[in-house]
Amino acid sequence: MRVSPKAKNILVPIIAVIAGFLVGAVIMLLWSYDPIEAYSSMFQSALGSMNGVGETIREATPLIFTAIGFQIASAAGFFNIGLPGQAQAGWLASVWFALANQNMPSYLLVPLEIIIGVVAGAVVAGIAGVLRAYFGTNEVIVTIMLNYVVLYSCQYLMQQTMSSKLRISTDSTKTVVNGSLQVGWLTKMFGYSRINTGIFMAIIALVIFWFLMKKTTTGFEIKSVGLNPFASRYAGMSAKKNIIVSMLLSGAFAGMGGVIQGLGTYQNYFTQTASVDIGFDGMSVALLGAGSALGIFLAALLFSILKIGGLGMQTLAGIPYEIVSIVIAAIIFFVGIKYVIELLFKNKTPQTIEATGTTGTGKEGEA
């Protein structure tokens, strides 16, 4: 098939998604589960009721933030594998601040708790940025190590440093009442799901992200440093500054993902025994979304349908939830080998672009 290079960019993720679902189907068939029953119960429970839709949107909200965080660092040429730690720092910090200031008027409390969480995420990522900029320390290793440092430190801070008045047990804080991101009309509209105002913030964040990367000098410099650090230096851009700025921004968005998880989804903080899942899931979303704001939005929704629907699939069809994570991993694998997928298509002449464009959207609806 002959398609334009632009259509290729759309076709690759679509084919990756279809292929990922096929891999999941094959594995289910091998262990004699019914894939059609599985996938239909999956979509049914994720999208079949207002509660399901609300939960799907709720699941997607923090992923949008962590995906933006991953993408900003990635544009600058860094692999920020520390998203879980940064999100966790934002989660604990914002919940802690909200619980300690329950008497503050909410128009003051909400902005402050968000800022606190964002700063906490940015600081954790900033450590890796500063070490990379001034000592050349490998950011992959530093962010991995920081994930564990944050994991254990948060547990210690909650259990030992936080006032016991803010906790209901050693493993969980009290519920945030004033300063929660859940609002009555939204909760009611979506069948009493945990959807919250975070989704509006996520859409604003996507616009900010698009504007930052496409229209500002900062975004241009981050991308330049990522594409060619040497040429960027000749053009007078400071590599050190851009490393630190991109990591701070990356951590700030990841921290915001944690804020949404804390004040929107759970409305408390509880002991985490492993890395916070929105971190690595956000990374997958960014990889599938191919770095664009719209791509991240769609990928976050797709992964949330899989994750929320997967819970329904487990209860309705009795198929292990893990199949969902296998499908997600397979999708990322096919995105990774896009060179092979691109071999299926040849570049073609401009006049027929329209036609393939519509086939592209048609398939998208299907997926």
Next chain:
Amino acid sequence: MSIVSMLALIVSSSLVYAAPMIFTSIGGAFSEHSGIVNVGLEGIMTMGAFASIVFNLTFAHTFGNATPWLGALVGGIVGLLFSILHAVATVNWRADHIISGTVLNLMASPLAVFLIKAIYNKGQTENITANFGNFSFPVLAQIPILGPIFFENTSAPAWVAIVLAIFMWWLLYKTRFGLRLRASGENPQAADTMGVNVYAMRYAGVLISGFLGGVGGAVFAQAISGNFSVSTIVGQGFMALAAMIFGKWDPIGAMLSSIFFGFAQSLSIIGNQLPGFSHIPSVYLQIAPYVITILVLVLFLGKSVAPAADGQNYIKSK
């Protein structure tokens, strides 16, 4: 507690925790020397741990005391098979090494837990009966002072790993195979011009890392965790990756830094048995290995010294 028995406790528990990381980090070094970055060690270890536990539970009554060793072998083979995914994606299909390695990590634990659920109808296996346990060297354990510290009730897999590290160092730096492998990671064009099969060398590097990573996971499962669940391998692969970088991509360096990490990890576990450590809040001992790693990287290693073409796809011209 006497000084000797205290040292013996520290050394033996350090070695127990070091053993899985030694195997895995040596594997990582081979992959990276061939030019393929392998951040998927964590996933490979998970598959190795999974396979060894299933093997161990199934065949413990058939093979008796040899079961854990055979389990390690099975873990290695499954790790090798799993790593083929990474090799094909990066060598032939030009995938980004980090993305492909991340896929191994994303894929391994759901796949393993799915299979556990499909086989045993529950998410966690029973505890194995035949594990590595303690081992005392026949003659060496009789040496005064040194014997009890190093050779009595110690970890046999760790000593195998230490000997293996020396052998792998020799293989990497003193043989024709090692030279070709390193050439593929330093300058694949030049290596290709001299008749080295770069693709084959890179496959060799990744598959060695798959085998040793699988062995590492199997050793962890059969010496430390004793069963398999979603939380069996949580970060050991990343620690092995750090140990490899900490050891400057050298098998013996990786082995030494693994022992150091093992020591740091065991402190948080045996710390309350040691005088002077018991009143330190446990969080400091828990985060110590990670903080120390960062500090050492900053203070002593500085700029990374990875093989020059590490992480770059080599596309052979027609």
